[in-house]
Amino acid sequence: MSKNLENIKHITNGDYIVIPIETGYIKPNENLNSIINPAKEIMEDGDYLVIAETPVSVSQGRLVDESNYSPSLKAKFLTTVWSKYLWGYVFGPILGIKKRTIKNLRRLPKETYAHKEVVLQLYGLKHALKPASEAGIDLSNAPGTCVSLLPENPQKVAKQLKAEIGKNVCVMIIDTDATYKKNGKYFTGLPIAIDGIEANKGVIGYVKGQLGENMGSTPLGCSENISVEEGLKIANIAEDYQKSLATEMSTIHSVKSVLGTDESSVTIEALDSITHTPAVIIRKK
Structure with missing residues (x-):
């Protein structure tokens, strides 16, 4: 009971x-x-x-405090060209990913450069190539410029x-x-x-x-x-x-x-x- x-x-x-x-x-x-x-x-x-x-x-x-990471050219390319434009405007709509995800990709700020660098250094290219939610890193429930x-x-x-x-x-x-x-x-x-x-x-x-x-x-x-x-x-x-x-x-x-x-x-x-x-x-x- x-x-x-x-x-x-x-x-x-x-x-x-x-x-x-x-x-x-x-x-x-x-x-x-x-x-x-x-x-x-x-x-x-x-x-x-x-x-x-x-x-x-x-x-x-x-x-991990992302402000401690200096973004490389690769991180900047993956953020802007790959994630924001190719996934936000081409691959995302073709594959039918969530509209919310597409909207978020299209407004990726430059601050995301450091995030991509963290993913590259800690998890490698195959995770950094993922346009969002890379390697399960959480940006939303951590203080300041930290991620979990x-x-x-x-x-x-x-x-x-x-x-x-x-x-x-x-x-x-x-x-x-x-x-x-x-x-x-x-x-x-x-x-x-x-x-x-x-x-x-x-x-x-x-x-x-x-x-x-x-x-x-x-x-x-x-x-x-x-x-x-x-x-x-x-x-x-x-x-x-x-x-x-x-x-x-x-x-x-x-x-x-x-x-x-x-x-x-x-x-x-x-x-x-x-x-x-x-x-x-x-x-x-």
């Missing part, structure tokens, strides 16, 4: 109940107790705890968090960047994903994905050995909830509307001024 949810915020999504875990901004090198402590109280055996990748990365201190990289060893983190919760639950860390399906195979441009999803495909995965089926958010690591289909289903229920939030900062361009400040002027205090939902509990009804 499910615990009484009368006094706990929740919604239903088909056959599932979604219970958000709301916190302040999880700061660099801070533990994840603000997620784990309520999870311990609310979760039941068989529940899923789905955590966004960025709070995990920030808690690990995986922030993907978490280190998300599967290990998921297993550790399950052990802290101390119940028979499934902990999953996800990224909103897509997993695709083509010819019966699952793949993603992201550097990492759960077993069963071919990862680290970079721009090749992105292009191939536009010709296949977008399956939604990518499970990066999981405490259990689950099927790709189950992982994707649960990840997408979590993403559906995130998309419903007024405070969602899915891209760098949404930062200004949520926080009321320019992207490069974001402070930890500003990030901490809004309610964050870094995780949701998902329970079968």
